[in-house]
Amino acid sequence: MNFAYEKPTTTKALSGLLEQAGSGAALLAGGTDLLGQLRGRLLEPQLVIDLKGIEELSLIEHHEDGSASFGATVVANRIIDDKRFHGPMAALPIACSRSATFTIRNRATIVGNIANASPCADSVPPLCVLGAEVELRAGDEVRRLALPAFIRGVRATVRKKNEYVAAVHVPAQAKGTRTFFRKHQRVRGHDLALANAALLHDPEGKRLRVAIGSCSPAPVLVNLDDMFDAPDAEEAARRCMKAILPISDVRASVEYRIDMTGVLVRRLLSDLQA
């Protein structure tokens, strides 16, 4: 490991560094994932750019219309502790609290969770059903993408080398909307998901959506709006099991992940009745 370290205090300075360093730069927010990659020499950047010096990126904003946004350096424990996320967006703080350990959540950011694009990222299924958008910036150029369009596959996103994720925007949810999160793991404590899933129920727009993680290269969003008036847990589970494309690895087999996805979806639908 031999790299230079910069901690810019403005987004302008950050963009300048990214333009200069190109693919040789790695962005550091919480570092809980990056440090593992650096120490394992999976990543050998020339420059590590620490985002924590830029105040703008550390903000959580709740807007009057009910929408919310949070910057690149907002850590998981801040989302959990923010009561305003515990309404229609509750699946997000619940997923955060089921992710990693308290100690890690003091450092780990949600934007890092998304931008690393690990298929088992716990914050991704809730943000997918909530319709969250990722704000990418390069200098003065800004583009916003729906989360499923941002994540391309295993540890792959559409972020260009001169871009950074500035924030995540969660749109206002229709009145009465509820969201739920479920995760299946080997042990009760801190463990990666074998499968995780979130459900959104919007009575105003008659929307019923499920997003599944850890079971495909990228998150899978399943639209169940057609069964909004008469949800059928068995049929919903069948559709979700069909939509995923899991792998066998040290944590679980393909067959087990497909079965467990069915279980998670059935449980999410029973959460809805409770």
Add this chain to the structure above:
Amino acid sequence: MDYDIELTVNGVKYKTRAPASFTLIQLLRDKLHLTGTKEGCGIGECGACNVLLDGKLVNSCVVLGVEANGAEIRTIEGEANGEELSDLQQAFIKHHALQCGFCTPGMLMSARDLLNRTANPTDEEIVEAIAANLCRCTGYVTIVDAIREVADAKSKGGAK
């Protein structure tokens, strides 16, 4: 490339220089010679290296030393006051809450963080607070007992 790093550890100001690749635990142990903090897994899973960074519990193996520039750190060396052991240290001894002792510095920092955050924690909160500290000797029960005793004494306005 080496960087100047200034930080306060247990109330003492330090000035040092280290490469950007140095983790916070390397900085503490190899530069400041504060070897109380232990490194277990090196990937933020075992909790042996836990310290408080600006009042927040962190795994010092997944924080860069340069990230701690200007920060206030509390480590296990800040628990005792000279020869006088802290309430938690005394309770750990009383309850035999350690055997090999490798997890103890991190375990004590997690316990200290819990007591800082929560006035009168439930048993579940105590277990939750040390859930990310792996101990292969004790079976955890005596550790929970030790923390319980200090928490109870504190909530009764007894021990410090």
